[in-house]
C-alpha cells in the first residue's frame with residue numbers, strides 16, 4: 001500500500017542561496033518553514049569572503065526570519081585567490097562559519113571573484129585540511145572548449161582527482177552533482193568526500209529545458225543532464241550511502257533576469273523543497289530512505305547534532321502559484337501552475 005503520511009526528523013538544506021536585502025526577505029520563510037538549518041552560499045555581490053562579512057550576513061538573515069522561527073543559517077566563506085591563510089583559523093574559531101566555498105572563476109552566478117588557478121589557493125586548502133574545515137566545490141571546468149554537458153566530468157578528472165591526492169584529509173563536498181561520473185567518484189572515495197543532490201536533478205533530465213519550447217526556468221548550473229545520469233543520481237540518493245545528502249541549490253532570480261536574451265542560471269525550489277524530494281524518493285520506491293538522506297547524512301558529515309523535532313508530510317496534492325514575490329518583482333518557482341504531490345502539514 002502506498003503511504004499517505006510521512007513523519008520524519010526535521011531536515012536541513014546543505015546548499016542554499018538566500019540572496020540579500022529585499023530578496024532575502026522574500027524567500028527565507030519558505031526554507032525556514034521546512035528546514036532547521038541551511039548551509040548558506042556566499043555568492044553575493046560583493047561576495048562573503050571574510051568571517052566578519054559572514055557574521056554580518058548571518059545577522060541580516062536572522063533579522064529577516066518570521067517571528068518565532070528557530071531556523072539557523074550556517075555560513076560559508078567565498079574562496080578567492082586573495083583569501084588570507086589566517087582567515088581559516090578565524091573561521092574555525094567562529095561559531096558561525098562551517099565551510100569554505102570554491103567557485104572556479106566564471107563557472108556560475110556571481111563567480112567572477114572565484115579561483116582562476118587552483119595552485120594559488122593551496123596554502124589556504126592546506127590550512128583547511130589542518131583545521132578540518134570542509135571545502136564545498138562548484139565542480140565544473142570553465143574551459144569554453146569543453147562541452148557544457150561534460151564540464152562536471154572534466155572537472156573531476158582535471159581538478160578533483162589531483163586535489164584528493166594532494167589533500168587526502170581535506171573534507172570535501174561536491175555540490176549539486178549531476179552525473180554518473182560524480183556519483184562514481186564519490187562512491188569510490190573515502191568517507192571525507194561527500195556530495196549534495198538537488199530535487200530538480202533527481203526529478204528532471206535535460207529534455208525539461210526544451211519541452212514544448214525553450215524553458216529558461218529549467219536552466220541551472222550544472223545544467224540538467226541526460227536520463228542515464230538522472231537515474232544514477234536517484235540511485236545514489238536512495239542508496240542509504242551516508243555520503244549523499246540533501247542540498248536544494250534553490251537559487252531565486254527575478255523573472256526579468258531569467259526570461260531574457262541572456263538569462264541567468266538557477267531554479268527556485270525552496271517553496272516545495274522537501275515535498276519535491278519526497279516525490280523523487282516515492283518514484284524510486286524508497287520513501288523509507290528519505291529521512292536519512294534529508295535529516296541524518298548531512299549533520300553527520302558536518303559533525304553537527306541531528307535535529308530533534310519532526311515534520312509531517314501528507315499526500316495532499318496542491319498547485320504551485322505561477323509566481324512568488326521577489327525583491328519588488330517576482331520569481332517563477334519550479335512546478336509553477338502545476339501540482340506537487342506532497343504537502344508539509346505539521347511542523348511543531
Ligand SMILES: NC(=O)N[C@@H](CC(=O)O)C(=O)O
Pocket residue numbers: 017043108109138219220221222249251252265266267
Ligand atoms: N545553480 C545555479 O544555477 N545558480 C546558482 C549558483 C550555483 O549554485 O552554481 C545561483 O546563485 O543562482
Ligand SMILES: [Zn+2]
Pocket residue numbers: 108138175176221222
Ligand atoms: Zn554551484
Ligand SMILES: [Zn+2]
Pocket residue numbers: 015016017041176249251
Ligand atoms: Zn548553488
